[in-house]
Amino acid sequence: MARYLLGRLTAVVLLLAAICLFTYFIFFSLSADPAVSICGKTCTPERIDSIRDTLGLNEPLLTQFWHFVSGLFAGRDYGTGATAIRCEAPCFGYSFQTNESVWHMMTGRLPVSVTVTVGAAVLWLLIGVGAGLLGAVKQGTWWDRASMTLALGGVAVPNYVLALVLQYFLVVRFQILPFPSAVSFSADPFLWFQSYLMPWTVLALVYASMYARLTRANVIDTLSENFLRTARAKGISRPLLLRRHALRPSLTPVVTVFGMDFAGLLGGALITEKVFGLNGIGKMAADSIAKNDQPVIMAVTLLAAFFAVFGNVIVDLLYSALDPRVRTTSP
């Protein structure tokens, strides 16, 4: 097991390094001159020169990459002397447009993204898995058909369309909810809840629909398994039969899918955050893309990749905890 974990960890580190390298070269080679884009709109040739110098853009690309990587672990200084800017480790770069270290920007916005994702995840798990289970147990009833039709529709609604429709009716037309804003929970719990309600719903709908369909299909598959017939032949009660023998085999795959989806969203629910103007990682990515603030784009990509890769590892560990067949056969 220890050897397996070690191997897994090495693979993860290699994967992250590859992603890092790839992202770096894509972003710093695609656009014409990083210094120009970093400099922003109000720019003078002198400023560009100084930025080029500060960033070490006159050095070879590989040396630049090395500076970036070492900055991640040891921090780095931009420029020299009195005007030098110190970027503490982990240094994901420095945004000259906002005059902030990117790490600082990210940590400031992560709570919003986490709030959006966690809230939505609770919603979609409750609704999606619940509807899927009910649909499978009451297969063929009107409830089953109605919820599955809804789920099919839910998969097809683009989330920004849903966001706009909800906003139109709930905020503009009937004024049931305030326009979402990133209020902190401690400041005003009720307003906080009202603010996040729409983003949660919008983000949750697509996933709830997918999970409802997935859960239902899994439960129906499990119900036709031979071991379920064996369990019935033992004469155990139906509630126990469903709870013990049908639930766990059908929900194990859902848990793994959930891990991946959740990890993917931690890196920013880009569209939802942007539409509702929530200041999370996703909106930061969208904004910096619009401004071509490359250090930020780079950092967000890396952060999201980091979540995705570790989400994958956690899913594997979860899977081996949930499925005894994996547990005892993995080296």
Next chain:
Amino acid sequence: MSTPRKDSTAGTATAVAAATPAATSASGGNADLLVVEDLCVSLPSHGGSRQLVKDISFTVGENETVALVGESGSGKSLTSLALMGLLPRGAGVSGSVRLRGRELLNLSDGALRSVRGNEVAMVFQDPLSSLNPYYTVGLQIEEAYLAHEKGGRAAARRVAVEAMERVGIPDAARRVRHYPHQFSGGQRQRITIAMALVCSPSLLIADEPTTALDVTVQAEILRLLAELQEHTGNGMIFITHDLAVVAGLAQRVLVMRSGSCVEYAEAERLFSDPRHPYTSALLDSVPRMDDDIGDLKSLQVPSHASPHVPGEGADR
């Protein structure tokens, strides 16, 4: 077998009629444990419903084994599921199934549940897929006990270990905590047998219990079933497609084809003097030691119904 004969339903009916009285008397002084009369099973298909088991009648006495033999799709597994009340939703059953005089077919769900696993237990074909991979074998055996007996967890664990010892699993006290995939095929089947015997059922239905196993393991499992029966005196219905397996095991044999009874007779007589061409065909297809190699025969009796029966998943 070289001269296939048209096998009409009328012919089948007379064969049954001829066989039944002889067979009933064959059970001797034994009290009849299970009496099945005119059992019919139909499953819904494409709008209508198809009758897949037609007028099956037989009896099982205490300490007696009756074999149901037939090709896959002949309705033998459906028959056993009907006895257990385990047919898929929408299935239609008629006739009569009496266990110690009590009619099973019109029991409520709750009453039927207290019969299942308690008075009638079942062993299925594929021991890997019939055990839940997510739980230890101990838990799955205990579950069968706890469903019917008022004992605590500790008692159930004790019973489970005993049952595993009884079916010949070495080191049972440790092995109860293992998962199904950690056992070999033969051991898994032993565990499903242990699971079935935990409440000392008076009737055991074994649905192709050896089909998925190696030949040597097959023999062991058959021996185990016979020994256990000798010990507990339970009646047994043994379902198989292989007449050779039945020879030393069953007192009576019911040969099924396309849902109908083709021949129902004492085992000895059936083997020495098969009355129905289909039975002789089945007997001929069993390879013998004195057969020339290359002379393996396949069943070539005309079929009047498709052997392909939807819904009988256990055979495929």
Next chain:
Amino acid sequence: MTATTALPEPGTAAPPAPPPPAGGSLTRALLRDRTAVISTGFLLLLCLLALCAPLVSQLTGNGPYTFDSAALDSHLGGVPHGALGGISAEHPLGVEPQNGRDILARVLYGARVSLTIALSSTVLTGCLGVVLGMTAGYFKGWVDQVVSRLMDFLMSFPALIFMIAILSSVPSGNRSVLLVAVISLFGWPYFARVIRAQTMTLAGREFVEAAHASGARSAAVLFREILPNLRSSVIVMVTLAVPGYIGTEAGLSFLGVGVSPPTPSWGQMISTSVSWYAVDPMFFVIPGALLFSTVLSLTVLGDRLRAVTDAQGAR
């Protein structure tokens, strides 16, 4: 249809591969399904209208780029005259606020763009996914290692952020081609993963081994024996990929990095309508509803296809 490809080469001793679900019975099963028929009907109509977009705009006399300030109320800041976003005989679906472009023409031209991008991405993704997935699953060893690692690598990228970043940092050029390239780059691993797994199972089956034993070359085995058996899963995946890519394209255009204006696209129209939806909801409703119904129809169709092929596979 192409059922003949499933037959083994004449002259080889290979036993025939198990027949994949025949195209004919697939169509027949779908024709029996009312929702599938309605979805297909809608999609066909949409495709037809999109193809005939120039004809339609000639009939109504409105091109997708012609401004019509007469249809707008300049006193109200450029909101269309009349109810429901200026629906009238000249403009059957109304006009855009501010510039008065005909929504019908723009929606149809937008459909051309969206569908072309989605279909090309699907074709490219499908080809890459099938070829690489089959190669990895069939040859195993180092080929599989390389392809699998590449898939891991691409699948752990935050695709949306990355797509936006690439699209925004590439200065100009043909946006549509770039969109197709980017979508396919991140899309093929999802195809390849499934194909790889299925190829692995198929490669162990008797008819493939028999083909080998009779001396067939690898390429022949791959394309004659294995590919035909993958057909139904490819059909299903393709049908489900198209709505996904329509959604992706619309999303990217919504975020302003997709098709660049003035070329119309549904996502972009929705994006523009955001600032107007309080005063002119129809401007939002029309492209929104069209996007929703198209994606829904394709999803339903894919879903039914999968149900049919699953049922056939189980038999």
